[in-house]
Amino acid sequence: MECKMIKKILVGFCAGIISGLFTAGGGMIVVPALIHIFHLDDRKARATSIFTILPMVVTSGIFYYSNNYINWKLGITCAIGGIIGGYIGAKILKKISIKILKKTFTIFLIYVSIKMII
């Protein structure tokens, strides 16, 4: 029981550090952890993950804001695009294979990670 508690805190802490460092990617730690360590199903894992990431994002936001990194105009425009995209995504994701998307995403990631490291 106590071990599970330590695991929860460790997962949160790691995801928090990644969230703070890069503002993205916290979910990529929390979702697999919820599935493999805590045995939640896919949908529950994603839903719980978003709930846990929001406070981390808001916390990081305070630091980015006080260092004047936030470009509101760019952020809000992208957010509006994001809402439209989310709506389109919800409609088309049922039709196209997530597997193909995942493979494309992985290839894209390999390419950009090399580009960013070099």
Next chain:
Amino acid sequence: MLKLLVGIIPGIISGTGMGGGTILILILSLFMGVDQHVAQATNLVFFVPTSITAIIVSIKEKLIDWNIGIYIAVSGIVGAIIGAKISVKMNVILLKKLFGIFLAFIAIYEIYSLVKEYRFNKKINNNIERKNNL
């Protein structure tokens, strides 16, 4: 208009749970020449409205595991304070490189899970075949 389009792609990707935010940061920093810190901050603004909508839906559908979620959220806040404090003072070039390394890890994990899934499916297919042969 282009910025609006920049938001649409990660919005679509978000639905697959593959990190729409990561894509947003990449598009902004690699292809639109936005500074890495500003790109990351933009993701923060991007994330809040979309995630609040998702959370409301999830609460209604009773998909959130509160017992696990609360602990991860609270310890996550502590982690985020440390991470953000380091990040905002970090040299842009170093931050970009670190982000690249993180992405490489995600890519490796994705490949690993794809291989695992492939093997799992193969095993099931073999079992079905065996049953059919019997």
